[in-house]
Amino acid sequence: MKGLITKEALHKKTPQEITALLYEACLDRLEDAKDEINNKDYVQANINLQKVNDLLERLGAGLNYEAGIIADQFDAIYNYLADKVIEANVMKDTKKIDEVVALLESLASSWQEAMKADVSIQKHLAHKQKTSAYEKNIMSE
Incomplete structure (x- = not known):
């Protein structure tokens, strides 16, 4: 099993981080299934x-x-x-798995970028709040 995570660690994750983990788990399982189909282990696939x-x-x-x-x-994307x-x-078709992998990789990559942008925005807002609080303190003196 790849990337096992404890329940305690999972509870400390943000919803955004959990979404990223779910994308990663999907991709891992898809790659495993593809290998299993190629090895004719259809039950595990x-x-x-x-x-x-x-x-x-x-x-x-x-x-x-x-x-x-x-x-x-x-x-709609998840349903597709x-x-x-x-x-x-049903068809044990690795090409269809490749299609799903390509779409999920694109989603996962975009999700990671959005999470990075959100962290940058949050840091900027926190800095702005600190600066604003400092300026208010200076003005009131």
């Missing part, structure tokens, strides 16, 4: 592809639909990916 669909379901369940159309679009995983599983 089936198990891994079912786990990918479980992970995609968790990603969809974690969407905040108050975010508007973007949440609906992510839901789940359908492709089912097709890959």
